Amino acid sequence: MIENTLLYWVWLAGALGPGGVHVRDVLDTFGTPQALYEARFSQDLSALLSPGQLHAVQSTQPQSAAGVLARCGQLGVCIAAWDDEAYPEALRLIEDPPPVVYYKGDIGVLRPEVLTFAIIGARRPSAYGLEATAAIASGLAEAGVVLVSGLASGLDSEAHKAAVRAGTPTVACIAFGHDMCYPAANRTLKGLIEKQGLVIGEYPPGTEPMRPYFLQRNRLIAALSRGVCVAEARRISGTMNTVHAALCYGRDVFAVPGSIFSPLSEGANHLLGCGAVAAVSAADILEFYGALPQGDAARAHGAGTPQAGAPCEEPLSEAALAAKRALGCTPKTLAQLCAESGLAPPAAMAALTELELAGACRQLAGRRFVLAV
Numbered sequence: 001m002i003e004n005t006l007l008y009w010v011w012l013a014g015a016l017g018p019g020g021v022h023v024r025d026v027l028d029t030f031g032t033p034q035a036l037y038e039a040r041f042s043q044d045l046s047a048l049l050s051p052g053q054l055h056a057v058q059s060t061q062p063q064s065a066a067g068v069l070a071r072c073g074q075l076g077v078c079i080a081a082w083d084d085e086a087y088p089e090a091l092r093l094i095e096d097p098p099p100v101v102y103y104k105g106d107i108g109v110l111r112p113e114v115l116t117f118a119i120i121g122a123r124r125p126s127a128y129g130l131e132a133t134a135a136i137a138s139g140l141a142e143a144g145v146v147l148v149s150g151l152a153s154g155l156d157s158e159a160h161k162a163a164v165r166a167g168t169p170t171v172a173c174i175a176f177g178h179d180m181c182y183p184a185a186n187r188t189l190k191g192l193i194e195k196q197g198l199v200i201g202e203y204p205p206g207t208e209p210m211r212p213y214f215l216q217r218n219r220l221i222a223a224l225s226r227g228v229c230v231a232e233a234r235r236i237s238g239t240m241n242t243v244h245a246a247l248c249y250g251r252d253v254f255a256v257p258g259s260i261f262s263p264l265s266e267g268a269n270h271l272l273g274c275g276a277v278a279a280v281s282a283a284d285i286l287e288f289y290g291a292l293p294q295g296d297a298a299r300a301h302g303a304g305t306p307q308a309g310a311p312c313e314e315p316l317s318e319a320a321l322a323a324k325r326a327l328g329c330t331p332k333t334l335a336q337l338c339a340e341s342g343l344a345p346p347a348a349m350a351a352l353t354e355l356e357l358a359g360a361c362r363q364l365a366g367r368r369f370v371l372a373v
Contacts, residue, residue, distance in 0.1 A: 006100075008033040009081035010065035010204070013099040015056040018202050019216040020096030022049055027082065033099065037062060071205045077102050077178045088200075094223045094249055098202035104178055105198035109146050109169040110224060115291055116171065118148040118225035118246075120239050121155030121232045126264050127365040129232030130158055132256050136229065137162035139282025143291060144168060146197070148225045150175075150217060150242075151190060153183050153367075155231050160189060164357055169197035171224060175217035177207040185349030192357070200224075218242040219249075226289065227252030229279050233267035240267050252288070254279040316354060319343055323351035324371070327361055331368035 012033035016023055025048055030036040039045075040057050049057065072079055080086040081100045088110040091097045110116065119137050122129060133155045141147055141163040149156040151172040163170035172193045174182075178201070181187040193199050202220070203213060218238060222228060222245035230253075233239035246253055255276040258265025272278055279285055286292040316324070326332070326341035338348050352369055355361040362372050 004069075005032075005034065006069065006079060006081055007062040007065045008037060009083075009100050010068050010079065011060065011062040012036065013202070014065065014068075014204075015060055016049075016053050016099065017056075018098070018213060020094075020098055020202075020219070022053060023082075023097055023099055024095050032083070033062075068204045071179075072102065075179055075205055077104055077205060078107070079103075080107065088224060090223050091220070094219070096219065098220075101200050101202055102178055102204060103198060103200040104194040105196075105200075106169065107198055107200070109171060109198050114146055115144075115289060116146045116148050116225050117285065118221050118228040118242070119155065119159035119231055120149055120221065120228060120242050121230060122234070122237070122239065122264055123152055123154040123156075124367070125154045125158075125232050125365065126262060128258065128262075129155055129256075129264060130363060130365065133158040133231040134162055136231070136256070136279060136282050136285070138166060140285060141166035141168040141170070143282065143286055143293065145286075145291070146171060148173065148221055150214070150221055151181075151186055151193075151199070152214075153185070157186060157189060158363075159231075160193060161353075161356055164189070164192050164196060165359070167196070171198045171200065173217050173220045173224065174199060174201040175203065175213035176201070176209040177203050177205040179205045180208060182209040184346055185353070187346075188350040188353045189357075214238060215241055219245040222246035222251055223249055225251060227254060227285070229254035229256065229285065230268045230271060230276075231256045232258060232264045234263055235266040235270055237267060243267075243271065252277065254285060254288075256280070316358065316360075317351065319347050319351040320354040320358075320360075323348060324355055324360055327355075327369060327371045329371060329373070331364050331370045333366075333368055337369065 026036055045054055079100055079102055086107050089112050137159040146169050147159050147163045148171040149159045151174055160170050170193055176182055181190050218241050221242050228246045230239055253276045255268035255271040256279050258268050322341045326337050338345055360372055361369055363369055
């Protein structure tokens with residue numbers, strides 16, 4: 001008899017695989033993973049599970065999950081199973097919930113009464129996309145909205161950084177184990193979010209990032225948010241995959257209008273044509289949810305310039321100071337910055353993140369960087 005029921009939940013997650021496929025069917029039929037385990041040979045499960053899932057259920061043991069629990073303990077990673085009070089209610093209600101989630105940070109930011117909102121978009125955005133995301137995300141974060149995104153390069157990162165600068169919790173949904181980070185350049189940002197918000201995913205430690213995992217991760221972004229806003233995206237993209245999940249879950253969809261000549265605006269403009277709510281400022285979103293502070297309507301409607309944020313109270317690291325000295329008013333690529341500062345690429349990206357959060361530099365289109373003025 002296995003006393004630790006969490007072992008059964010982690011075992012179930014490993015046997016069924018990521019993506020939540022057939023999880024709801026299993027829970028509706030058996031109620032608990034322990035009941036499934038005890039019936040794995042006595043009942044015909046072929047109509048309930050895929051062949052691969054059935055093989056895993058019959059050939060693995062819950063004790064095999066002990067290593068995952070031990071590794072999580074070493075890394076300080078928490079686990080919330082589907083029947084745990086800490087498990088996000090928003091995930092429990094969807095058709096394809098993960099049996100367990102692995103997280104670092106404050107999972108309480110996902111309480112039902114908290115307004116969570118996703119800002120998503122291109123990994124290689126235009127200058128317009130970066131500025132629009134920074135402006136809208138800053139306005140929402142300053143109003144206390146918990147921003148949700150995927151910790152990806154580009155506009156996901158821009159949304160997270162706006163929340164960090166505002167001192168508001170933000171939620172990063174990841175597609176890999178907590179002992180990894182993709183992109184590696186966001187490791188510093190990931191650590192800050194763990195302290196100020198929440199990093200959450202359905203993948204145990206040791207899981208390396210793979211393309212299918214990012215698509216599966218997108219449904220978590222949609223499920224954990226009251227609504228999603230596409231800041232900039234191509235018509236066919238991972239961003240639009242997240243929108244599809246949001247629509248399936250009955251979430252509100254917003255889009256930032258973009259140029260009719262830009263391929264990066266095709267996705268957002270298409271959504272607007274299909275009935276998405278236009279988001280020109282943070283106020284458009286706050287008013288939609290009745291969250292616009294009284295007396296602040298004029299100020300919020302005028303929010304179109306991203307706030308630099310309060311200067312970092314902690315002194316800059318030596319690497320950040322070196323990067324700052326190498327930067328100037330002329331935009332520089334990462335390669336140019338590395339050559340002039342003597343920093344290796346990973347250290348340079350961490351330094352740039354530190355400078356951005358301190359309001360000392362800005363990222364431009366094409367992953368170029370310049371000192372903030």
